Amino acid sequence: MILTVTLNTALDVTYTVADLVPHGHHRVSEVLERPGGKGVNVARVLAALGHPTVVTGFAGGRTGTVVRELLAPLGPHDALIPVAGETRRTVTVVERSTGRVTRLDEPGPEVGPDEWAALLRTYDALLGEATAVALCGSLPPGIHVGAYAELVRRARAAGTPVLLDTGGEPLRRGMAARPDLAKPNADELARLTGSREPLRAARDARRRGARSVVASLGADGLIAATEAGTWRAAPPSAVRGNATGAGDSAVAGLLSGLAEGLSWPDRLARAVALSAATVLAPAAGEFDADAYAELLPRVTVEPLAPEL
């Protein structure tokens, strides 16, 4: 099975309004709720691709209960650790006219040392069965900034390939613990390396410790710097839609390709096709299976010149 870790799970609430007007009074025409947090999104896509998947992380309070209830029928096995605090909601307000989104993220629950210790026990136990593990998203309050570095080290000690998808200081610290793969987006990569030139920045990021770096560049696809080579992978044409969850679908593509022993170019093609099929799906964070099948053979994966 594939394990995903979401320390800051969420109930993702999507509101559709005509237009968002500051200081206005809006009637929400549609309300959607789904279990969220990056690792949960990754797990849902993995489950939809047919991979046995286990989700761990924290869930607490009334919102945590709702997250678990909504997760139950979706496929991933729930190994979330109960916490005393309240799991956060994220509210995405979608404008019907333009499709543009405004995000409001609640703070996560304060996680205590005993709760962190319980997570580490569960994590260690699950690592033994996992073919790969993904560490995804932000840290809730109370979790130390080196938490991902600790989880990377434990995965490496267990011999389980580990992917890190986070940003800021948790990414910087996590990189130093030498994950097998880091998947920053363009902004996170620029913040980490100081460079806005993706290839240069991805290579720089590799030197900071990750064995491979795959950076998601939005509509431009992915750039990968690995020990086997460097590639740019791009969809056949720019896709328009709701990009929520597109990066998480890319992580699911990379992980499932790793678990299936695919080559790097095939993993990247899958990641780009899943990502684009997520942007095209009407519901945020879902992927359109027909679009995925149609896009997959049309993704271009181009090797880049080796570093001089």
Next chain:
Amino acid sequence: MILTVTLNTALDVTYTVADLVPHGHHRVSEVLERPGGKGVNVARVLAALGHPTVVTGFAGGRTGTVVRELLAPLGPHDALIPVAGETRRTVTVVERSTGRVTRLDEPGPEVGPDEWAALLRTYDALLGEATAVALCGSLPPGIHVGAYAELVRRARAAGTPVLLDTGGEPLRRGMAARPDLAKPNADELARLTGSREPLRAARDARRRGARSVVASLGADGLIAATEAGTWRAAPPSAVRGNATGAGDSAVAGLLSGLAEGLSWPDRLARAVALSAATVLAPAAGEFDADAYAELLPRVTVEPLAPEL
């Protein structure tokens, strides 16, 4: 006891953000949740004033459960009718810098005929014990537009004084059933009568069926057209703050004054002082008890010339 009816109860969620930027990504620094819907707000203020109060209306789904859990410790007795649909949330986004608010209201639950019949049974049973009843707020989907007219007629048949606080077509229909008191705000009054001149509009509204009409004019206080006379009541100075729930506090002032047999000028003074003390309270929909005590003797109630 005083009965309040809230057909469209809500979980009122308040988010504090630095500034609300359309298409931006916001960290919510503070999350507050309270049971809401106008009649619930009225009942909370009545309970705080020491009046035994019963709340009926509809509550359903996970959010309905939260509303009932949060209502339990607050004083009003819970006689809400369970429904299959999901009670709505309202999200109020408050900007830390300016205090300005943006509202997002979910739609209410679809209420079926059996659920409406259950409400009528409970309502009729409670009317017999009530010294007054308030019918407050919007109608959820599935409830016919003449619902308040029906509830007004039943209150009149039971000999229970009935206050109506709603807008649009439900107000127009309800007025025709001759409630003892209608409390529209300035916008609702203008929509009902076509006049933006409050005194003229309040008198016109009386002719549409309500025995008395008290219109809330925001920072300008109240105007009352009754069978005993016409008054303007105003706070000693304009108050600044979050006006959420100010109109509901005015309703609580009017109802409690009625139940205690106060004169019209005293009822109006109480309503204005409670309303201003609600604007001054830090939490939306609460009233500041010290501000209320300080403001009450300083409210001006001025009789207006009789209609020619």
